[in-house]
Amino acid sequence: MANLDRESILALDNIRLDLPLAGAGSRCLAGLIDGCGVAVLLFLWLLLCSILAMWVSGGWGLAVGVAGIFLIEWGYFAGMEIATGGRTLGKMAVRLRVVTAEGAEAGAGSLLVRNVVRDVDYLVGVPLMAADPLARRLGDRLAGTLVVHEERQQSVLLGRVPPGWSAREVAIVESFLARAGELRDAATRDEMARLLLSRIERDAPELLAGLDESRAAAPVGALRQALGAEEG
Amino acid sequence: MDYARFLRLRRPLWDDFGRRLAALRDAPGRRRQAAASSYEEVEKLAFAYRQVLHDHALAATRFPGTGAARQLAALALAGTRRLTRRGVAWRGLRHFVFHTFPAAFHRQLGLLGVAAAVFGVASLLGLVLSAVQPGLGNLLLGPRALAGLAEGRLWTESLTTTVPPAVASSGIATNNLTVALVAWSGGVLAGVVPLYLLVLNGLMLGGVIGITLRYSMAGELLGFVAAHGPLELTLIMVAAAAGLALGRALVTAGDRPRTEAMRQAGNDSLQVVLGCLPWFVVLAVVEARISPDPSLPVTLKAALGLGLLLLFFGAALGPYRAAGDGDGGDGD
Numbered sequence: 001m002a003n004l005d006r007e008s009i010l011a012l013d014n015i016r017l018d019l020p021l022a023g024a025g026s027r028c029l030a031g032l033i034d035g036c037g038v039a040v041l042l043f044l045w046l047l048l049c050s051i052l053a054m055w056v057s058g059g060w061g062l063a064v065g066v067a068g069i070f071l072i073e074w075g076y077f078a079g080m081e082i083a084t085g086g087r088t089l090g091k092m093a094v095r096l097r098v099v100t101a102e103g104a105e106a107g108a109g110s111l112l113v114r115n116v117v118r119d120v121d122y123l124v125g126v127p128l129m130a131a132d133p134l135a136r137r138l139g140d141r142l143a144g145t146l147v148v149h150e151e152r153q154q155s156v157l158l159g160r161v162p163p164g165w166s167a168r169e170v171a172i173v174e175s176f177l178a179r180a181g182e183l184r185d186a187a188t189r190d191e192m193a194r195l196l197l198s199r200i201e202r203d204a205p206e207l208l209a210g211l212d213e214s215r216a217a218a219p220v221g222a223l224r225q226a227l228g229a230e231e232g
Numbered sequence: 233m234d235y236a237r238f239l240r241l242r243r244p245l246w247d248d249f250g251r252r253l254a255a256l257r258d259a260p261g262r263r264r265q266a267a268a269s270s271y272e273e274v275e276k277l278a279f280a281y282r283q284v285l286h287d288h289a290l291a292a293t294r295f296p297g298t299g300a301a302r303q304l305a306a307l308a309l310a311g312t313r314r315l316t317r318r319g320v321a322w323r324g325l326r327h328f329v330f331h332t333f334p335a336a337f338h339r340q341l342g343l344l345g346v347a348a349a350v351f352g353v354a355s356l357l358g359l360v361l362s363a364v365q366p367g368l369g370n371l372l373l374g375p376r377a378l379a380g381l382a383e384g385r386l387w388t389e390s391l392t393t394t395v396p397p398a399v400a401s402s403g404i405a406t407n408n409l410t411v412a413l414v415a416w417s418g419g420v421l422a423g424v425v426p427l428y429l430l431v432l433n434g435l436m437l438g439g440v441i442g443i444t445l446r447y448s449m450a451g452e453l454l455g456f457v458a459a460h461g462p463l464e465l466t467l468i469m470v471a472a473a474a475g476l477a478l479g480r481a482l483v484t485a486g487d488r489p490r491t492e493a494m495r496q497a498g499n500d501s502l503q504v505v506l507g508c509l510p511w512f513v514v515l516a517v518v519e520a521r522i523s524p525d526p527s528l529p530v531t532l533k534a535a536l537g538l539g540l541l542l543l544f545f546g547a548a549l550g551p552y553r554a555a556g557d558g559d560g561g562d563g564d
Contacts, residue, residue, distance in 0.1 A: 005237035011285055011308065011312050011316075012281070012282060013282070013285065013286070013307075015285045015286070015288065015289045016289070016292075017288070017305070017308055017309055017312060018305065019309070020309075020370045022255045023493065057396045058400050058411075059395070059396030059397075059399040062394075062396075062398075062399045063398035063399045063400075063401065063402035064402070066399065066402040066403055066406055067405070067406060069475075070406035070409065071409070073414065073522070074409075074410075085273055097313075099364075102316065103309060103312040103313055104312060104313055104314075105313050109276075109502070110499075112502060113498050113499060116413055116416065116417050117417040117420055117498075118417075118501065119414065119417060120417055120418065120420055120421065128553075131393075138420055141494065141495070142420065142478075142494055142495055142498040143495065143498065144491075144495045147316060149310075151302075151305075151306045151309070153298035155302050155303055156299050157239055157243070157299045157300055157303070158235065158236065158239075158299075159236055159239065159240070160236050161234060161235045161236045165235075166296060167235065167294065167295040167296055167298055167301075168296065168297065170235055170298050170414055171295075171296075174298060174299040178299070230235075232299050232303045
């Protein structure tokens, strides 16, 4: 509870919500991707302007080119974040999003503020993020914003739980079932499933009724069936 | 309540809330759609959000680490992000031009005075330095421009002879806009960057006037800058004052947390800078097309310069009086 006001927010009725804050590493990765995106945009823009310059006289091709470069350099981040509700191409790739310190969608003003000081943040942003428990750079402090991970909601929920099982045991089984498909070592995976099945046999043998055949052939499937596991 | 029963009783509600949120997210023009939703729909959504929040609190305490707790945490966060909003929403361009910008500008008048004083002192210093240090001309303008001055030509003539006006306008506008944005954003470094820009620009202006005085070309220089100079220098000072507001919030936050003081000053001063940006574009056209034109009389250029300055101050101060006090800053 010590860091209640620093690492979590209080929503309606003072209910605590923990924000999945993005650290300096993932934010730098998103920034790197955005940097590449800006470079590609600038290249395409210059290409377009050089073609335009061949058709239009009076230096208008160059004039539009100069104005466009300014807009891309100063407007890409703010423009993207305003248009997409707090995401740039890099943030989309790394699954990050800008929100207010209250966890709400950031407004256009906040998104503008945090991006206009980006040049200063190129100098001091990374150390500031590393030193701050909320991983805020200067722009975030000015705008009152945070960058959070967009959590994938894929999880497994157990429809039946043997009596006496604690939340920790439920969480372990759910995590195992959620990841079982990704485990490469099939023998170890099946062995773990059999161990869990033996626990169920001890605590609630009625859950295993009719699963004798599948327990031997496909223990993970039997475990799913026994506990009524569903994708969340 | 055991975990399985909790899931059986409450999960349909979570799924329903998730579907409603997804519908809100996927709907085209979602804000308008949300605004147009019936009261009953909004009430249902708010009720479901509250139930999800309470279930999240229960799951976090009774079933920490479980799939239900994780799913509820994600749903509660998504709901909070979608259904709550901080600050005042954008009220349209008209409100910004006629109320928000003038109100923010008025709040910054004191710092504009400070910026003007710093700039004026630096200009005087530049003038004196150019008088006592003849070598300054070489440093500021370069030997080529000095040779031109000796022959009775200003270096500004190159604006019309070497670069097409469209390119010059674009280059001048983007350069001035960059200076204004850097002056503001550099304010977060305790106001050092805007101060540096004010002193540098003041020294350069004073120095250049001093050098042209020596070559008896000051009249020609003032004729060149008459149309765009007054407003351009004012806008640079306004942007620097906005940066100083940020620096002041950092240095003298008072009894508020520094972050909070800077956030408030940042929102307020950025509105002033944003209000100035369109004027830089107008000025760039004047500087590239009217200022270097030798066929236009200096009196006309001076009248234009004065007119632009009055227009700007009219827009920045005039509507504010009509609107009255009380705009605390439209943060978001």
